[in-house]
Each structure stands twice: as C-alpha cells, then as structure tokens.
Amino acid sequence: MNLSTIFGILFGLSIVAVVIAFTAIDALAFLNLPGLIIVLGGTLAATLVSYPFREFGRLFKLLGIVLYDNHVDAQGQVDEIEQLARKWFRDDIRGVENDLQSINNTFLKTGVQLVIDKTPLADVIDLLHWRITRLRAQEQAEAQMFVSMATYAPAFGMLGTLIGLINMLSIMDNRNFSEIGFHLAIALVTTFYGLLLANLIFKPVATKLERRTEKRVMLMTMVMEGITLMSQRRTPSFIKATLESFIAQHEDELHQPLELDELDEPNMRSARMVQNADRELQHRVEPTDNR
Numbered sequence: 001m002n003l004s005t006i007f008g009i010l011f012g013l014s015i016v017a018v019v020i021a022f023t024a025i026d027a028l029a030f031l032n033l034p035g036l037i038i039v040l041g042g043t044l045a046a047t048l049v050s051y052p053f054r055e056f057g058r059l060f061k062l063l064g065i066v067l068y069d070n071h072v073d074a075q076g077q078v079d080e081i082e083q084l085a086r087k088w089f090r091d092d093i094r095g096v097e098n099d100l101q102s103i104n105n106t107f108l109k110t111g112v113q114l115v116i117d118k119t120p121l122a123d124v125i126d127l128l129h130w131r132i133t134r135l136r137a138q139e140q141a142e143a144q145m146f147v148s149m150a151t152y153a154p155a156f157g158m159l160g161t162l163i164g165l166i167n168m169l170s171i172m173d174n175r176n177f178s179e180i181g182f183h184l185a186i187a188l189v190t191t192f193y194g195l196l197l198a199n200l201i202f203k204p205v206a207t208k209l210e211r212r213t214e215k216r217v218m219l220m221t222m223v224m225e226g227i228t229l230m231s232q233r234r235t236p237s238f239i240k241a242t243l244e245s246f247i248a249q250h251e252d253e254l255h256q257p258l259e260l261d262e263l264d265e266p267n268m269r270s271a272r273m274v275q276n277a278d279r280e281l282q283h284r285v286e287p288t289d290n291r
Contacts, residue, residue, distance in 0.1 A: 042156030150202035157194020
C-alpha cells in the first residue's frame with residue numbers, strides 16, 4: 001500500500017471533519033446525497049464525453065496504481081544488467097538467452113535480444129527511445145484525465161448550486177418556506193463537494209501519476225544506457241559503475257523532470273555518465289604508494 005497517499009487523503013478529510021464539527025451548528029447538513037450525485041455523476045459524465053471509453057475504463061485501475069506502492073528496484077535492474085553483461089563480455093550468448101527467460105522487464109529483454117541479434121546500435125537506440133517516448137505520452141494522457149476531472153468537479157458543484165437556488169426561489173414564490181433549508185443546503189454543499197474532490201482527490205492523483213511516469217522514464221533511460229554499453233562491449237564493472245552513477249543522480253533528476261529533447265540526445269547523457277564512471281573506476285584501481 002502507498003501509505004503517503006492513503007494518509008494524505010485521510011488526513012485531509014480529518015481536517016475538514018474537525019473544522020465542520022467545531023464550527024457547524026448541524027454537521028449533518030454537510031451530508032447531502034443529491035449534491036454528491038450531481039458532482040460525481042456530472043464529473044464522470046463529462047470525463048466520458050472527453051475521453052474514449054477504453055481510456056475511461058482505466059480510471060479505477062489508475063486509482064489502484066496510486067493507492068498501491070509499485071516500487072521499482074533500480075539497483076536490482078543494475079544487477080540484472082551486470083549479470084547479462086558479464087556473460088555477454090565472455091561471448092556466452094546461450095547463457096545470456098537463458099537469463100533473459102527469468103527477467104520480467106520486457107524493456108530490458110527486448111533491448112538485449114536486439115543486441116544478441118546483432119541489430120545496429122543506432123536502430124536499437126531508436127526503438128528503445130521510441131518506446132520511452134510512447135510510454136511517457138500515454139501515461140501523461142492518463143494523468144491529464146484526472147486534471148480534467150479536477151476542472152469539471154467545481155463546475156458541476158456550481159451547477160448544483162444553481163439548481164438549488166432555482167428550486168429555492170420557486171419555493172419562495174409558492175410560499176412553501178419549510179423546504180427552503182433543504183434546497184439551500186444542496187445549493188451550497190455541491191460547491192463544497194466539487195472543491196473538495198478537485199483539490200483533495202483528483203489533482204493529487206494526477207500529480208502522483210506524473211511523478212510515477214518521471215521515475216519510470218528515468219529507469220528506462222538507465223536501462224537503455226546499460227544496453228548501449230553492452231552493445232559497445234564495455235566491461236561489466238564499467239557498466240555497473242556507470243549505472244550506479246546514474247542511480248546516484250536519480251533523485252535529483254526526478255526533481256528536474258526529464259525533457260523530451262534530452263531523450264533526443266541520449267549520447268550526451270551517456271557521455272556524462274561515462275565520464276563519472278571513468279573517474280570512479282580510476283579511483284578504484286589507483287595504485288597504492290610505493291613503500
């Protein structure tokens with residue numbers, strides 16, 4: 001479970017509940033089923049109009065992704081690449097193919113298989129780069145769906161407010177003052193629901209999905225660099241040092257989202273990591289002072 005997401009939602013709802021409990025004369029007035037139906041139903045309907053049904057059907061799956069912690073073991077991927085590189089460096093192609101059977105990372109398996117098939121390196125990089133770009137575009141579109149819902153929810157909250165006010169004015173015209181409170185509650189509570197859902201659920205979920213995408217793109221880029229170095233017959237220790245240098249900068253990169261033009265120039269990123277790895281390896285093999 002992703003504890004930060006669950007704790008954040010519960011903490012936000014708790015703050016709202018405490019404020020209502022201490023300030024409202026009748027706390028139950030904030031529980032209004034018709035108002036909630038207007039906001040939720042209208043938001044889902046507008047989202048269904050805006051996006052294909054296939055994408056809309058992934059809505060609850062995306063919520064599950066946010067609620068459950070899908071941790072990716074970057075160091076584990078480095079170890080897998082190093083193991084493959086050792087066998088590849090020894091020309092043990094059969095051993096590499098056998099190891100690929102137990103690897104779950106399809107991105108890594110595809111890249112290494114292309115290298116085994118002696119595909120030109122430029123074509124391998126182009127294919128892997130295309131898959132990274134496609135994944136990023138797809139997942140950004142999924143996050144955008146929640147951004148749209150965050151826009152629709154307050155709008156339907158205002159719609160519920162207008163409905164409640166119109167009904168209230170009709171009641172006043174008929175001098176049926178006993179129902180004014182009910183319709184006035186719908187008028188105001190729907191706006192409350194719209195703002196709460198937009199800012200506590202939909203926008204945070206969109207942000208969470210965007211951060212997840214950035215992390216996945218960074219890890220896939222790291223794997224692509226490892227495959228590139230394998231194809232260039234670099235030593236396993238060099239490959240591991242390079243990828244560990246990548247991991248060391250991983251958190252900083254996440255705070256500075258990867259731009260698409262950076263993906264268009266993988267050699268520049270590779271050159272920076274290779275320089276870092278060279279320095280690290282030189283430090284490791286530096287001879288001790290003569291005694």
